[in-house]
Amino acid sequence: MSVVYFIFQQTMFFSIPLLIVALGGMFSERSGVINIALEGIMTMGAFTSILFINLTGNSMSGQGQLLIAIVIAMVTGVVFSLFHAYAAINMKADQTISGTALNMFAPAFAIFVARIIQGVQQIQFNNTFRIDSVPVLGSIPVIGDLFFKNTYITTYMGIAILIISTIVLYKTRFGLRLRACGEHPQAADAAGVNVYRMQYAGVMISGALAGLGGLVFVVPTSTNFNASVAGYGFLALAVLIFGQWKPIRIMWASLFFGLTKAVAAAYSGIPFLNNMGIPSYLYKMIPYIATLIVLIFTSKNSQAPRASGVPYDKGAR
């Protein structure tokens, strides 16, 4: 049974950042702006927040520090994503181009600034954020072991973000307008919606969540930040498409991916899998192969938001 708990906890470490970032990407794409800069925004969010943890490491620790870091990561993400928003919305630029530019800028900037501040590019930090067991809840049998042991507050934030995102997207006026802008901005405009403002909102939400996702990815899996989030921004993009731009499907996609990833990372600790003698590289490849196979069966009717990637031009017919 302890193996099941362990795998479940590992799955959370992989799934939650994917979930948060993919949900961020969803807000951007549902408003009509493709955001392939998720990777870069994650890197920037992780960079500033980890730098904060590093610099305040002697005077602060624990959940308070993490909460401030979370705010910093989200603010960084929003500010950085504004560059993408300005290019994509005001300048009607090709969204792939500005996204690529941001992806290229972020790691270079992180290394450059880290070198100036502290001489080396790796930023060390002390992980004082792990919660061994949540009081009271952690002692519930089974459920306590699954959800409330060896965890981070970011896990619960991820779940909260999922619930809030679903409600915002489907049950609020804002969500309806956002979706309208991604499907048919001209119609939304005619109905009195300020398309530019909605698209700015979409991109900024994606910036906040991607910045947060960068921090959430780095904290449980490492003790230093090396100007990279290991391609998780692109994986989140894949999860977003895999989840067909819908929040609940995105959750399933990220859980599926996180689970296969967790098994790949931890199989040697599982007697049953370890005894099969399958090479470790095959385990590493399985998440990606499995995703491809699932996609073959689920993509037939996959359809991106119709206006996604098309700069909105008021004057266009």
Added chain:
Amino acid sequence: MLKKKKFDYTGVLSSVFAILIGLLMGFVILLLCNPSQAVPGFFTILTGAFTHGAKGVGQVFYYSTTIILTGLSVGFAFKTGLFNIGASGQFIVGGFGAVYVGIMCKNLGSIHWVVALLTGVVLGALWGMIPGLLKAFFNVNEVISAIMMNYIGMYGVNWFVKSYKPIFNNIRNESKPVLETANIPKMGLDKLFPESSINGGFLIAVLVVILVYIVLDKTTFGYELKAVGYNRDASRYAGINEKKSIVLSMVIAGAIAGLAGACLYLAGTGKHIEIVDVIADEGFTGISVALLGLCHPIGVLFAGIFIAYLTAGGFYLQLFEFSVEIIDIIVAIIIYFSAFALMVKLILSKLEKKKGMAEQVNKTPPNDPKQERGGEEA
């Protein structure tokens, strides 16, 4: 995807404009960091490539070979309406094929390097074909399948190299060097640029650039590929086999990226496949090169050389205690502003169109398919 008519100079002008802004911002960053070293540092970025004369120039061409090809791979796919984010995977798989043949096939003599190179091309093409097939027949978004193929290719190559003794150097945790006969010949370039690492790979890259240009712009086949990129349904209606076109586009893009990998590992410059679980950077640099070159083959050629030139200059920046990442920052800013430049171009063409429309008042206004298509799916 960015241009459809014959060569027009506004594109080049706006790229130059973006480059100037990028360099200016780079200078400002240097000034902010270390005012006393900024001027010599900036001068080094601009001229560092010439530090060692002809050798330095040769190094620029050598380094540009790989990124021209990955850039061409991405740019070609863009032109046909596909976003080939999988150049990294195709690159490493192609490189692996070349290394495998380069080490294992011992009795091929003077055609050894050709066989190794072609193996790389074929494997790259195969790796590109899979996202193509999935897109054409199962409607799988090529971005996501190509990202998956990147990881599968990277892990697969690492697995194979590591577990196969004859090609694995376990002291340095990388692939063994290929046989002397598998290295791409210098083709006389070593005489032009003595002591540099340049080899025939650069000429091959230029040749492929010209070939792609001809195929895309001068043949019916290329026209069909582009037509499917603009509008899949309309192309089918026009009698084009659109599924075949999508697959072939990805096959060609993959083949070019595979060639890039083969060219790098057969260069005879001590480059080996390192066993690290990281996606090859070259594919993502390819995206930047393609975008900077406006996805036009000739543009990609110059963009590749330009980025290689800046990178060579950036190497010497370390003398002034600046880190080389400043080059990436500059290139990122250039690419960012090149996106703006397209807007400038759009304004120019709109102004022209307005003029044209004023002249023919009573005729029906011409439709602009570009407005409808705009950004391809990504």
